[in-house]
Amino acid sequence: MIKLTHVQAKQLCNQVLVKAGYSDIHAQAIEEVLMQAQLDDCHSHGLYRLLNCVTSLKKGKVSADLLPIVHDISASVLKVDAQNAMAPLAIQTAIPQLVEKANTQGIALLALNNCVHTTALWYEVELLVNAGLVGLVCTSNHAWVVPEGGCIPLFGTNPMAFGWPRPHGENPFIFDFSTTAMARGDIELHRKNGQTLPDGCGVDAQGQPTNDPEVILDAGAMKTFGAHKGSALAAMIELLAGPLIGDVLSIESQKIDAGAGGSPLGGEFILAISPEKLLGSQSQYYLNSAEQLFKGYEEQQIRMPSARRYKARAENLASGSININEIVYQDLLEYLRT
Amino acid sequence: MIKLTHVQAKQLCNQVLVKAGYSDIHAQAIEEVLMQAQLDDCHSHGLYRLLNCVTSLKKGKVSADLLPIVHDISASVLKVDAQNAMAPLAIQTAIPQLVEKANTQGIALLALNNCVHTTALWYEVELLVNAGLVGLVCTSNHAWVVPEGGCIPLFGTNPMAFGWPRPHGENPFIFDFSTTAMARGDIELHRKNGQTLPDGCGVDAQGQPTNDPEVILDAGAMKTFGAHKGSALAAMIELLAGPLIGDVLSIESQKIDAGAGGSPLGGEFILAISPEKLLGSQSQYYLNSAEQLFKGYEEQQIRMPSARRYKARAENLASGSININEIVYQDLLEYLRT
Numbered sequence: 001m002i003k004l005t006h007v008q009a010k011q012l013c014n015q016v017l018v019k020a021g022y023s024d025i026h027a028q029a030i031e032e033v034l035m036q037a038q039l040d041d042c043h044s045h046g047l048y049r050l051l052n053c054v055t056s057l058k059k060g061k062v063s064a065d066l067l068p069i070v071h072d073i074s075a076s077v078l079k080v081d082a083q084n085a086m087a088p089l090a091i092q093t094a095i096p097q098l099v100e101k102a103n104t105q106g107i108a109l110l111a112l113n114n115c116v117h118t119t120a121l122w123y124e125v126e127l128l129v130n131a132g133l134v135g136l137v138c139t140s141n142h143a144w145v146v147p148e149g150g151c152i153p154l155f156g157t158n159p160m161a162f163g164w165p166r167p168h169g170e171n172p173f174i175f176d177f178s179t180t181a182m183a184r185g186d187i188e189l190h191r192k193n194g195q196t197l198p199d200g201c202g203v204d205a206q207g208q209p210t211n212d213p214e215v216i217l218d219a220g221a222m223k224t225f226g227a228h229k230g231s232a233l234a235a236m237i238e239l240l241a242g243p244l245i246g247d248v249l250s251i252e253s254q255k256i257d258a259g260a261g262g263s264p265l266g267g268e269f270i271l272a273i274s275p276e277k278l279l280g281s282q283s284q285y286y287l288n289s290a291e292q293l294f295k296g297y298e299e300q301q302i303r304m305p306s307a308r309r310y311k312a313r314a315e316n317l318a319s320g321s322i323n324i325n326e327i328v329y330q331d332l333l334e335y336l337r338t
Numbered sequence: 339m340i341k342l343t344h345v346q347a348k349q350l351c352n353q354v355l356v357k358a359g360y361s362d363i364h365a366q367a368i369e370e371v372l373m374q375a376q377l378d379d380c381h382s383h384g385l386y387r388l389l390n391c392v393t394s395l396k397k398g399k400v401s402a403d404l405l406p407i408v409h410d411i412s413a414s415v416l417k418v419d420a421q422n423a424m425a426p427l428a429i430q431t432a433i434p435q436l437v438e439k440a441n442t443q444g445i446a447l448l449a450l451n452n453c454v455h456t457t458a459l460w461y462e463v464e465l466l467v468n469a470g471l472v473g474l475v476c477t478s479n480h481a482w483v484v485p486e487g488g489c490i491p492l493f494g495t496n497p498m499a500f501g502w503p504r505p506h507g508e509n510p511f512i513f514d515f516s517t518t519a520m521a522r523g524d525i526e527l528h529r530k531n532g533q534t535l536p537d538g539c540g541v542d543a544q545g546q547p548t549n550d551p552e553v554i555l556d557a558g559a560m561k562t563f564g565a566h567k568g569s570a571l572a573a574m575i576e577l578l579a580g581p582l583i584g585d586v587l588s589i590e591s592q593k594i595d596a597g598a599g600g601s602p603l604g605g606e607f608i609l610a611i612s613p614e615k616l617l618g619s620q621s622q623y624y625l626n627s628a629e630q631l632f633k634g635y636e637e638q639q640i641r642m643p644s645a646r647r648y649k650a651r652a653e654n655l656a657s658g659s660i661n662i663n664e665i666v667y668q669d670l671l672e673y674l675r676t
Contacts, residue, residue, distance in 0.1 A: 073615070074442070076444060076446075105413060106415035106447065107414050107415055109616075175574075207638075229568070232515065239511075246620055275581070278411060278415060289590075290577055290582075292589060293573065300489055
């Protein structure tokens with residue numbers, strides 16, 4: 001790991017994205033999201049993704065400049081067509097309108113269509129939570145994952161994220177997990193290092209359990225976490241972030257990609273709920289009441305979801321620097337030189 | 339198992355509930371829900387629950403006759419105070435209004451407060467799906483479950499259910515599962531039969547893994563399914579079905595019960611989304627598109643969630659009878675005789 005100042009890291013982002021061909025406004029939106037991940041030491045979702053952004057554009061899998069189109073469906077529903085561009089600009093454009101709808105109606109849904117997912121879902125959840133809202137977000141991607149008991153992949157890694165605002169300046173309660181037993185990147189890392197996997201990560205082409213990362217990635221498929229319950233959740237996410245909002249299933253996204261290895265193109269389901277609108281003058285009472293749950297975590301010294309991120313963020317804000325993998329950094333400099 | 343005709347079974351329900359002291363309208367609402375479960379061979383959620391209904395009333399833990407009060411919060415949100423009565427009447431009263439809101443706004447939330455949960459969540463999900471809506475429902479109960487890595491229980495068994503309407507008369511895609519590794523009733527059955535449990539079901543008072551059902555039920559606690567991911571989901575359900583809608587956490591519900599062993603009193607989070615409102619003229623296209631996912635299940639011969647229920651329902655509708663455990667039946671007759 002090496003350290004860059006925030007200014008240096010932002011400049012690096014901007015230079016790479018602009019050289020790749022992204023319009024200024026998209027470059028700025030993507031930079032904002034990747035920098036937030038890097039600030040939280042989420043290395044796999046930070047500046048490491050810049051080269052994905054370059055590749056996706058080169059392969060013609062993403063628009064460099066089209067702007068999101070917002071459709072107002074009702075007092076509680078917003079549909080945003082990202083026009084095959086990267087997700088961040090669509091998210092940053094639409095979230096303020098979603099917040100307004102949630103504040104007025106108590107609940108609101110943002111259906112984000114035709115976007116290329118760039119990074120982690122906790123980013124958009126945190127935007128909602130910072131506005132005092134509860135957020136629930138999910139998305140699908142490419143069909144890499146079998147339903148429990150199966151051998152034909154139907155699901156993406158299908159992450160979901162949830163956030164809850166805390167009343168006294170504590171970091172919000174936010175979790176963000178994929179519905180797979182192991183992250184795809186971790187399985188790839190096992191292959192790279194010649195390691196076998198623990199039980200339950202995937203199956204071979206016949207649906208039989210295997211601990212070989214090579215078999216899972218090449219001929220077989222990944223498994224969901226939590227057996228048939230995790231499998232049911234993954235199916236739910238396929239439906240919510242796909243057909244319900246007028247977008248694709250993971251099996252369709254994969255067909256569209258047609259082996260190009262581009263970033264998945266598809267939908268995102270973003271739900272926002274306002275405790276204040278639901279509870280009126282009692283909302284502070286109930287937000288305080290929820291704190292009993294979090295005190296229960298502290299009491300038995302259990303790490304809350306996102307605690308590691310918040311710790312890294314505090315350190316990196318205090319130092320004015322971010323940590324970046326040296327190989328990633330050199331790759332980015334190399335891209336800028338050539 | 340013995341068989342009763344539908345008419346006999348309904349009469350039995352009605353006689354027990356009226357003898358216990360429930361008002362006619364509550365007795366009818368509860369009967370409707372328990373009969374539906376019995377029709378689907380869901381024995382643990384069917385007529386077996388009648389004696390729970392009797393006990394809860396005897397212990398003063400539930401209202402026999404208070405009617406649900408509906409508060410209209412916004413165009414998309416309904417809050418219903420069940421006034422400590424059993425849930426079915428509140429659900430049957432409010433669902434038609436929820437359906438109307440979802441149809442108009444695209445998304446709508448029903449916050450159900452101060453109710454005693456009687457049976458499975460798939461019942462209310464199916465009401466929504468039958469109206470052409472997507473449904474997502476969850477509830478908490480008593481704090482029997484530790485967060486991953488912990489020894490102090492914070493969560494209820496926290497079930498969630500999800501439903502998706504299918505366009506050509508197929509049975510809807512509905513799942514309904516608790517967020518625990520094993521159902522509480524199954525752990526009790528293991529204790530009764532002197533059997534040890536598989537790994538991962540629970541912990542002792544120090545948070546150490548145990549396979550002894552006695553230890554888990556008396557001094558220890560249950561575990562969630564899916565390690566830290568299942569644990570995060572259970573926490574989300576605590577917040578959604580509790581403080582977010584102005585209701586209790588499982589740790590509070592347990593305090594209120596104060597060892598009486600009554601049915602849990604609390605909230606239920608019921609979300610309804612209209613594909614038709616979200617997608618307009620494209621809704622049929624996308625409902626058909628979702629069928630690709632279900633075809634993927636069939637193609638590899640994986641049983642869909644609820645398939646067993648639907649099969650039982652078809653058989654029991656054709657025969658005009660339901661199956662009931664003979665001991666449960668004798669217990670109910672005994673109650674009516676004394």
